[in-house]
Amino acid sequence: MQNNQMKHVIRGAWILSLSTLIAKILSAVYRVPFQNMVGDTGFYVYQQIYPIYGLGMTFALSGFPVFISKVVAETDDPLEQKAVTRQSIVILTWLSWVIFGLLQFGAQSIANWMADPELVSLIQVVAYMFLTMPVLASARGYFQGTFDMVKTATSQVTEQLVRVAVILVAAWLSLREHWSPYQMGAVAMGGAFLGGIVAILTLWRPYARAFKGAPKANTSPMSYRTLGRRFLVEGGSIAMFSAMLIFLQLVDSFTVKRGLTAAGVLEPVAKSLKGIYDRGQPLVQLGLVVATALATTLLPSMTSTLQRRRMGQFAQTGGILIHLSLGVSTAATAGLIILMPAINTLLFGDTAGTLALQIYCLSIILVAMINAYNSVLQSLDQYRTTTIALAVGIVIKIVTNQALVMQYGTVGASASTVLSLGVILNIVYLAVPSSVKMRGALRIFLPRLGASTLGMIALVAASVYWLPLTGRLSAITITILGVVVGVISFIVLATLFRVFTIREVLAIPAGRTFLKWLNRHHNSTTTH
Structure with missing residues (x-):
């Protein structure tokens, strides 16, 4: 029994590793045709805002899901696992709305700090992707914590495929319609939100089925204060380290x-x-x-x-x-x-x-x-x-x-x-x-x-x-x-x-x- 469970865990880890690998390759490869279509200035416009998107993607893709899966895996009681997941959604919802508000209302200041006021619309567009983070991170974390890696893997690859498709279509349309680099960048960044929505749709049915009739978050073995502290210390560390290069790119x-x-x-x-x-x-x-x-x-x-x-x-x-x-x-x-x-x-x-x-x-x-x-x-x-x-x-x-x-x-x-x-x-x-x-x-x-x-x-x-x-x-x-x-x-x-x-x-x-x-x-x- 123990041996079968270990095989199941290792197989799941392989599936998740493979999907992460595919997502990373997609994330790297699309930039080559994209740069060739939009040129160095168009690439600059996109890359100026990419680190903000990159942070949101990392939080929802590998940072917080890893932490949530760890918390879920710590208990064997299925009801407690679901209660902790629901608590996580509440905490991440507050976080996502704070980030969304800062980006929406602080877009002009951020663009000025980047020494390019024309970036305002791109910052406001990319802010919407953070609204998809609570459901994506929590659902992925729950399924990983219960060793069901296929659903997380499918949502990862689907999200990247949709995002890359939108970006390349935006680059093609900018050439055809003679858009400015900033118009092109705003449409391309819309792929982040659309990709997140499609990923939620791939997770929604199995997630809703798993949580049908599940208890409320207040039946969790942990208080919001305890879980919030762990989110800050452990979850924050995992998420920040996953986004290490992105933080340095943000400084750039x-x-x-x-x-x-x-x-x-x-x-x-x-x-x-x-x-x-x-x-x-x-x-x-x-x-x-x-x-x-x-x-x-x-x-x-x-x-x-x-x-x-x-x-x-x-x-x-x-x-x-x-x-x-x-x-x-x-x-x-x-x-x-x-x-x-x-x-x-x-x-x-x-x-x-x-x-x-x-x-x-x-x-x-x-x-x-x-x-x-x-x-x-x-x-x-x-x-x-x-x-x-x-x-x-x-x-x-x-x-x-x-x-x-x-x-x-x-x-x-x-x-x-x-x-x-x-x-x-x-x-x-x-x-x-x-x-x-x-x-x-x-x-x-x-x-x-x-x-x-x-x-x-x-x-x-x-x-x-x-x-x-x-x-x-x-x-x-x-x-x-x-x-x-x-x-x-x-x-x-x-x-x-x-x-x-x-x-x-x-x-x-x-x-x-x-x-x-x-x-x-x-x-x-x-x-x-």
Whole structure:
């Protein structure tokens, strides 16, 4: 019975991980055709407001649902689970209306702080999506807490598909009807609310069926005060950490364009430069996809070993998570940096802002490691340190960003992001138990990883060096060749240098198949 339940939990975690992966890929990929249709200035307009939308999406998609599922899973009584969920709806309804009011009535002030008064309508449109947050977060949290992941997964993918469709249709209509970038942006942001409504509709029938005849919220085992405090401490920490990069992007929205104009850059040029700088966000998101998938794949295993009080196995799984996250993110970052001129040309049509984008891509390693260490701390129910780390990182970004932009342009904004994430990583690292850090293993692991990565960089550089970058056609050739050489060379070098242990390779999807092939190849060569 226990074994069947564990299989059910792990299967559910896989379904949810896959849907989250699809949602992240959709969220990153649509921006490429969108930027190509609306140009750098249109992309700037959209990206200025995107962090506000991103916060709402994260709260409703992964932040608060994770916390609510945790609270629901703490009790075995179905009636109490439903009562806690209803309490959560009440708390989130108050929160959503406060945020909605601040955005609606404070839109003019926010737009002025962003140094662009024309953004008012976009801010007011995106405010409506926060009204969908209470039902979405609570329903997803309830179903996750009762291990019914399919409903949450379906609503996630549906919401993203609708939102992406509206955004791309808005971009197409703006070209056809000759809309201004701000008209286009307001329609595109309407996709956030429409996507939320469609997601609610996918959840409504099973949610209404589950809660038919359920008791009122006042039958909950927790008072509103106790649950509210937990929402603030635990829920706030989970939600804020899920939106870590979005908070840093929000600081960029308030300071990058302002810093550029303060340095003497003309208004239209500053908007275009900010749009070019924003190209880095989908690249970093895609780079993080694999590392994020590893974290979500190994998290159920860590939680189950902790519940069984197998601390040795917990530390071992945590160590695997850290090694794999560091290895995969380092390879992805190195590949993106070396191929950035070609990737920039292929996706966006030119090499503008390449240095800023290369520096920004260092975020992939830092965020992957922060997420890995944070997964360990969340499994141990430690939230205080991660909240402090995030707060310190955001303050550093706020303090340094505009000054660095005025001095170094968008390269300074990238450097400020990397600095902030570096500080967050150091604080989080200090809080992780020494048994999980595996310092001894890292002393062996890091030189091997470094040698494999440098070897990969050298081989990729040598393979594409002789190809001139003349346009998108040549960029396709360079990118495909570079990616193929990079993947193959890293796998070969990592195998030769024994970067990953057998246990770590087995934790990777298709790792078992790779080891079988390697053994067969080794046996055939020794036979001959």
